[in-house]
Amino acid sequence: MLNLFILMLERVGLIILVAYILMNVQHFKTILTKRQLFSTKVQLIIVFSIFAIISNFTGVAISRDQVVSDQLLITLSADASLANTRALTIGVSGFIGGPVVGLSVGVISGIVRYFQGGEAAFIYVISSILIGLFSGIYGARSMRKNSYPKVKEGMIVGAVMESIQMLCILIFGGHFLASLTLVGFIAFPMILINSLGTAIFLSIIDSTLRHEEQTKAVQTHDVLQLANETLPYFRAGMHERSCTEAAKIIMRFIKVSAVSITNQERILAHVGAASDHHIPSNGILTNLSKEVLKSGKIKEAHSHDEIGCDFPGCPLEAAIVIPLRSKGATVGILKMYFTDATKLTFVERQLAEGLGNIFSSQIELGEMELQGKLLQDAEIKSLQAQVNPHFFFNAINTVSALIRVDSEKARSLLIQLSHFFRSNLQGARTNLIPLSKELEQVKAYLSLEQARFPDRYQVNIEVEDGLSEVLVPPFLVQILVENAFKHAFGSRKIDNQIWVDVTKHEQGIQVSVKDNGLGIETERLIKLGKEVVLSEKGTGSALENLNKRLISLFGESGKLQFETSTQGTAVSCTVPYREREE
Incomplete structure (x- = not known):
């Protein structure tokens, strides 16, 4: 039994490792916030079905009360059974996606397990379906609240799900004494391992999403504070003093190498790298800036050549250029520069685009206030x-x-x-x-x-x-x-x-x-x-x-x-x- 416990621990470790990697994929984190959508349910079914199939093929072959193989198993001998983490993956799929996902993963996993063969393989089709259905019903409660089961709940329900499988073996096994011997050998390690695995899986999901929420909260706070601090300067109008102060504030909040603000003709402010030649009062230097002023559309550059600065030795290697608009016309541009091109990511683009909209509104607000004074x-x-x-x-x-x-x-x-x-x-x-x-x-x-x-x-x-x-x-x-x-x-x-x-x-x-x-x-x-x-x-x-x-x-x-x-x-x-x- 101890040997089986250690082997099962290795299997659940594999599943947890894959789960951790998966939770660091942005797309998967995104779909977890949209679990009610049909497309999300389809994707969850695919992901957890793959998990369940891996659980089947990496299980431990058992004959009565002996471990006979811990290698990759495609098929089993007629008198063998399989200890695996299938109940864990099916249960978690139900917790996350509800009855449709849980039942679908249960059916797929059960069918794969059936074709692997072994002693009374049909039992595991029944148990897989029951586990998927019951875990899905339980998960539907938390879906209605737009939350996930707690770790402690996952541990308890995970143990219950594996117990359902043990009960199915006893009921449908045919030879009660033989079934009882099998259950006595595998029940404790499988219930314990699947219970702990379910709890750890849910813990990874909970901590990842909580970290996402905290990160978004910090970013939102920073953006709001940034908007609040730059508001008086953009409201004061597009001139060197106000734009320089605004650029300094942007540099303080955003991780960029340099910030530049121009009107339609010249540089009004440049703070950070390349300040020796991107000098306020000078005409606009880069071709990229001229293109944005002409088109009124946001543009990115991922190399020094794309930026188009002709100054020898300019350290700027990437940039995102956002038009500043007022009354439908481009009145200037905001440029965020990077000395390392890899620092310009999708997140920086989204942030810059949002800031451009805020600053444009602030500029328009300043013009409205000027008219108000008139x-x-x-x-x-x-x-x-x-x-x-x-x-x-x-x-x-x-x-x-x-x-x-x-x-x-x-x-x-x-x-x-x-x-x-x-x-x-x-x-x-x-x-x-x-x-x-x-x-x-x-x-x-x-x-x-x-x-x-x-x-x-x-x-x-x-x-x-x-x-x-x-x-x-x-x-x-x-x-x-x-x-x-x-x-x-x-x-x-x-x-x-x-x-x-x-x-x-x-x-x-x-x-x-x-x-x-x-x-x-x-x-x-x-x-x-x-x-x-x-x-x-x-x-x-x-x-x-x-x-x-x-x-x-x-x-x-x-x-x-x-x-x-x-x-x-x-x-x-x-x-x-x-x-x-x-």
């Missing part, structure tokens, strides 16, 4: 059409949150925010703008609000044919829509409808914004458009200032008209028909 211009104040600060900060916060989870959507919202502020700035410089421009402003505003409150509001815009070039006061529709968003619906989160209608009228063009909100109290209604009306969500000054502009432009006939009931409110005005001159 909104303080006295001319905008005189028109009282500046963006509500709460809306501005809410929009920035929304974009900030999206940068981490959906950088493309965040970029899109930043562009919409850019359009919104540009329209505010342009609108402040003229008394009348085309209706089409005003509606672009409204749509930019809606996209930002819909990002904050998905599906809370439904806005329907209807414009009568031929009116897109009619001149209207800037911010007319936008302020009325914004006012409905803020005040019409209270805390209601569904069925919030707003209708914007622009139609021809006897006296010109009628612009109407109607909602299905809660209505306006009488005492508040008589003050709207005439004086500041305090509320929980604002001062009411926007309607007052809009009304004053309308009256100033068109007289009393142009002032705001209010109609309200418990079914909603309609705010309208009449604008004289006037088209933009070509």
